Amino acid sequence: MTDNAPDGNPAAAPGRSRSAADVVTPELLARLTRAVPGSGETRSHAPATGEVLATLPESRPEDVAAAFDRAREAQREWAARPVRRRAAVLLKFHDLLLTRQDEVIDLIQLETGKARLHAHEEVQAVTMAARHYGRRAPAYLKPKRHTGAVPVLTRVRELRHPRGVVGQIAPWNYPLELSVGDALPAFAAGNGVVMKPDTETALTALWARDLMIEAGLPEDVWQIVIGEGPVVGPALVQHADYVSFTGSTRTGREVAQGAAARLIGVSLELGGKNAMIVCADADLDKAAEGATRAAFASAGQLCISVERLFVHESVADAFLERFAARTKAMKLGAALSYGADMGSLAGERQLKAVTRHVEDAVDKGAKVLAGGRARPDIGPYFYEPTILDGVGKPMAVCEEETFGPVVSVYRFGDEDEAIRRANATPYGLNASVWTKNARRGRALAARLRTGTVNINEGFASAYGSVQSPMGGMGDSGLGRRHGSEGILKYTEAQTVAHQRLVPMAPSMGMSDEKHAAFMTRSLRMMKALRLR
Incomplete structure (x- = not known):
């Protein structure tokens, strides 16, 4: 682009067409924060000006515990819905987001200070994820048949169950994509979500939650808590059935340690060079x-x-x-x-x-x-x-x-x-x-x-x-978002094996020795037949 500053350094672009007060109205703020638990107060700021953008409720550890209770109650009914009905909510959200994108792009810009095109890239990423999981979640989650221990006699199915309530810690840099974008596959898999967005970018996440509810997500399935990371973060890890974290490598290690102590799964997207x-x-x-x-x-x-x-x-x-x-x-x-x-x-x-x-x-x-x-x-x-x-x-x-x-x-x-x-x-x-x-x-x-x-x-x-899967190696994290890995991580695999006619043990009068010989011949035959 042209219009350089006189010294050849980057110039300022034209001034603001609307102010923060035009976007973050008292009515919008009241609507978005009505379900946020907490008696305290905290503030967010607009980086482009340094001014206070909004006063928000501040949650305490006990508020986090209560949010998980509400999410668990709602998650049971949500998980009972057929996966296609859950996926339909994502497709409806896709359409609503494209129609009302200017609303959230304004919020993204005010909360992050980024250029409008870069804010629009978040809309692009989220709609791609919503479309993908809205279309593919039923196939990713459907029961799968596998060859059993003894072909024909052992019938095996792999089932996928939601983990329960996912604890999600979202960063400030991409407040739409790294909040709802990561939550979409968790919802499609039948989970509830309790999310802690960064305080400085909480309005974008709250707006996305409001739109998901409009698209058909039961209100209590997605809970949002707001507060300081060292206070709210550990409480979230303490109550979650799985943790999704995006942020610094240092904090990611702390989250992983907390999850490991409880023997729950965790996915981490961390730093990069x-x-x-x-x-x-x-x-x-x-x-x-x-x-x-x-x-x-x-x-x-x-x-x-x-x-x-x-x-x-x-x-x-x-x-x-x-x-x-x-x-x-x-x-x-x-x-x-x-x-x-x-x-x-x-x-x-x-x-x-x-x-x-x-x-x-x-x-x-x-x-x-x-x-x-x-x-x-x-x-x-x-x-x-x-x-x-x-x-x-x-x-x-x-x-x-x-x-x-x-x-x-x-x-x-x-x-x-x-x-x-x-x-x-x-x-x-x-x-x-x-x-x-x-x-x-x-x-x-x-x-x-x-x-x-x-x-x-x-x-x-x-x-x-x-x-396709996206994620890091080494100090850049664990796990993947997108593709099959991006939704299956939010599930527990269950193998159901149905044994027919004869047991997996000596039967029909066979001695232990004859059974062992029979199984030896069978194993050799299965290899010769190239069975997997």
Whole structure:
């Protein structure tokens, strides 16, 4: 985009078309919070301005316990409904969300400060998940027949039962996708959900709950509690039948320990230090455009965004010229209208982390190719999209997750080196490979130790392919969302074996010795017949 600031740094986008007061009205706030338990009060803020956005009820541990009681009571009736009726609620929600998307996009922008297009990407992701599980949940959950211990004589069925009530802890960075988007398969599987959204983005989750109820979800099946993580989080883990968590690796370890103590299942999507590899034969214009999206979507506050950029030394200068030009041309802003290329950071903590990483790298010899400074003239937590060249140890940005609009550039000589350096991290969430040779791209992708790899795209292709599993390796987490794994994790498998005619023991007058000989011959025969 054009309209750069005079010094060549990103310019501010046009001003707000509507104010927070126009969106978060007293009537809306009363409607959304009416079912939130808690006698205390807490506040959320608008990152784009720093102003208080809403006063919300604050829940206590006893409120969490009561929410689980209500959800359990409602879950029994919900689970008794045929799966197709449950799935129909998701399809109705899909249609309502597309029709009323502007309402929630306004809330997402106000609560996160992100650009409107990036807020719309959350709507895209949630509707894809709603459509997928609305269509495929009956097939994923239907009873399955398996070959029994003794063919013909042993008939086996695998059943899937809901776990009960899922405890879900949702983060602030994608308040629609990482709240209702993760809850949809849990509902389709017949579970109830007690969710703790981040306080700063609770309105988006509450709006989604309101829309799900309109789509036909029984009101008590989805409970939302609001409060400080160290207070509400442990209480949620204490009462849940399964825990779904998205957030930092440090907190994820604590959640896993709490779940392990109770012997309940847990899925965790945690941090990332994601790499993008630009091969010598890449289309440099497309790669530069893709890097801009991959590194700076939602101001880089995305677990699967690119923070490390490996470029073949033969094309590095040409690529960086294109990439820096696109980055400098980006417009910053969080107006409730389309036009800005990047929005604000979420708050002071993120701004401090980004500033620390950039200043530390520059002090130790890194070169700023674009950005590199805060923009309080636009809003209190805006920071320019930043490209750092010459990054290496012991710079903090080299290994620590920044979770902001900062990408570090590294040159490589051959693809073996690129793979080795890309894999040299405890994280393993997402990666990106750019090449004109499809076979090369697939071969490189298979060598990367990450849960998802995108060829000639940053992250959207893999994440948007909702029939396929998405999640992390190593310190990036446990379990998967999307696809069959994304719904089956919310179920307990039960094997029902029906033995017919004769028992699995000596019978018809056989001695133990004859039975053992008979079974030995049978086992050999089953192998010869290639039975599984």
